Amino acid sequence: MKRATRLARGARIVGEPFGATSAPIYQTATYAQESALEFGAYDYTRSGNPTREALERELAELEGAAHALVYGSGVAALAAAVRATAAGGEVLAGDDLYGGSYRLLASVLAEQGVRMRTVDGADLEAVAAALGPDTRLVLVETPTNPLLRVCDLDGLARLAHGAGARLAVDASLLTPYLQRPLELGADLVVHSATKALGGHADLTAGVVATNDAALAARLAFARNAEGTALSPFESWLLARGLKTLAVRLERQEANARRVAEFLVGRTEIRALRWPGLASHPGHALQRAQANGFGPVIAFETGDLERSRLLVEGLELFPIAVSFGGAGSSASLPCRMSHAAIPEPVRRARRLPEDLVRLSIGVEDADDLIADLERALDSVAELPPSSDSDSAAAAVTGAGPAG
Numbered sequence: 001m002k003r004a005t006r007l008a009r010g011a012r013i014v015g016e017p018f019g020a021t022s023a024p025i026y027q028t029a030t031y032a033q034e035s036a037l038e039f040g041a042y043d044y045t046r047s048g049n050p051t052r053e054a055l056e057r058e059l060a061e062l063e064g065a066a067h068a069l070v071y072g073s074g075v076a077a078l079a080a081a082v083r084a085t086a087a088g089g090e091v092l093a094g095d096d097l098y099g100g101s102y103r104l105l106a107s108v109l110a111e112q113g114v115r116m117r118t119v120d121g122a123d124l125e126a127v128a129a130a131l132g133p134d135t136r137l138v139l140v141e142t143p144t145n146p147l148l149r150v151c152d153l154d155g156l157a158r159l160a161h162g163a164g165a166r167l168a169v170d171a172s173l174l175t176p177y178l179q180r181p182l183e184l185g186a187d188l189v190v191h192s193a194t195k196a197l198g199g200h201a202d203l204t205a206g207v208v209a210t211n212d213a214a215l216a217a218r219l220a221f222a223r224n225a226e227g228t229a230l231s232p233f234e235s236w237l238l239a240r241g242l243k244t245l246a247v248r249l250e251r252q253e254a255n256a257r258r259v260a261e262f263l264v265g266r267t268e269i270r271a272l273r274w275p276g277l278a279s280h281p282g283h284a285l286q287r288a289q290a291n292g293f294g295p296v297i298a299f300e301t302g303d304l305e306r307s308r309l310l311v312e313g314l315e316l317f318p319i320a321v322s323f324g325g326a327g328s329s330a331s332l333p334c335r336m337s338h339a340a341i342p343e344p345v346r347r348a349r350r351l352p353e354d355l356v357r358l359s360i361g362v363e364d365a366d367d368l369i370a371d372l373e374r375a376l377d378s379v380a381e382l383p384p385s386s387d388s389d390s391a392a393a394a395v396t397g398a399g400p401a402g
C-alpha cells in the first residue's frame with residue numbers, strides 16, 4: 001500500500017468492537033480492573049491509552065520505525081530524546097536550530113549536565129573535526145530552520161557512529177511523508193507534530209521515533225515517570241490531521257514552488273532560500289535524500305524595517321510563529337521563533353535580522369502570489385535603509401548596546 005493510501009485509512013484501535021472508521025477517543029484517566037490483583041491491558045492513561053497507542057502505531061509505520069512515542073509538545077519530545085541519549089556527555093548540535101531547541105539545550109539541559117557545542121551540520125568536515133570523545137549525540141534539523149541548509153544525513157550518521165555517538169534528526173519541517181531519516185542512518189527522529197504532522201495549527205505535540213528497542217523502553221519508562229505523554233484528545237486530533245498529510249504536503253509543495261518562482265523575479269528579494277530551487281546549494285542533496293522540499297521559504301530584504309512592513313502588509317499570511325499548517329503564515333524569525341537565541345549568538349551564526357520566513361499553505365497559489373505582489377509593491381518605494389542595526393534598535397526599542 002502506498003503511503004497516501006495508508007494515511008487516508010487512518011490510525012486503528014486494535015480490538016475496537018464497532019468497526020469505527022475513525023479511531024475513537026478513550027477520554028478516560030482510569031480503567032477498572034478485573035480484581036484487585038489482576039491488571040487489564042490498561043490501568044491509567046499517563047501509562048497507556050488506546051487512542052494514543054493507535055496514533056503511535058500509525059506514526060511508527062509512517063516513519064519506518066519500530067517504535068514511536070508521542071509527547072505533549074515538540075520540545076518535550078526533544079528533551080526526552082536528548083536526556084535518554086546524552087546525559088552526562090555532550091550534544092553536538094547543528095548551529096541553525098529552532099530557537100526553543102537552542103534554549104532547551106543551552107539552559108535547562110545544560111543545567112542537568114548535558115553539555116552542548118554547536119557546528120554547521122551541513123558541513124561534514126566541520127562536524128568530523130568537532131566530534132569529541134564525550135559526544136554522545138549529534139542533533140540536526142534538515143533543511144535547517146530558518147536558514148534552510150540541507151544536511152547530509154547518511155554522511156552525518158557515518159561520522160556520528162564512527163565516533164561512538166548517535167544521530168538524532170529533528171524532521172519537523174519535512175515529516176516522514178517527505179523524508180525518513182532512520183532509513184538514511186539516523187538513530188532517532190524527533191518531530192514537533194505541532195507543525196506539518198498535525199497540520200492545522202490546532203494542537204501541540206511531539207514525537208520520538210527509533211528502531212532501538214532498549215532506547216524506546218527507556219523513553220517509555222521516563223515518559224510515564226515524568227507524565228509527559230500526549231493527552232487522548234490531542235492524540236485523536238493529531239491522528240485526524242495525519243489522514244490528510246499526503247494531500248496537504250503535495251499541495252503545499254506545489255504552492256511553495258509557485259511562490260518561490262514568483263519571488264525569484266522580484267528585485268526586493270535577496271538570498272531567496274527554498275531547497276526546491278535548482279540554485280539552492282543543497283538542492284541535489286535534498287533530491288537524493290528526500291521526496292520533496294517542504295513548505296517553508298525564507299528570504300532577506302536587506303533591511304529589517306522593510307521586512308517588518310512587508311509581513312505586516314500581507315493579508316493572507318497571518319504573522320504567526322510555527323509553520324506547516326494548512327493556512328499560510330509569515331514571520332520574522334529573529335523577532336519571533338528564534339528570539340530565544342541571544343542576539344550575539346544570532347549574529348555569530350549569521351542569522352539575518354531581516355530574514356522573512358513564509359510557511360506556504362494549501363490556499364490557491366494565485367491568491368498567495370497576488371497578496372505577496374501587493375505587499376512587495378507597497379514596500380518597494382521605501383528608501384533603502386543603510387543600517388540594519390539601527391532599524392533593529394528601533395523595532396525592539398533597545399539602544400545600540402542592547
Ligand SMILES: *Cc1c(COP(=O)(O)O)cnc(C)c1O
Binds near residue numbers: 098101194195204
Ligand atoms: C516548533 C519546533 C520545535 C518545538 O516544538 P513545539 O511543538 O513547539 O514544542 C522543535 N523543532 C522544530 C524544528 C520546530 O519548528
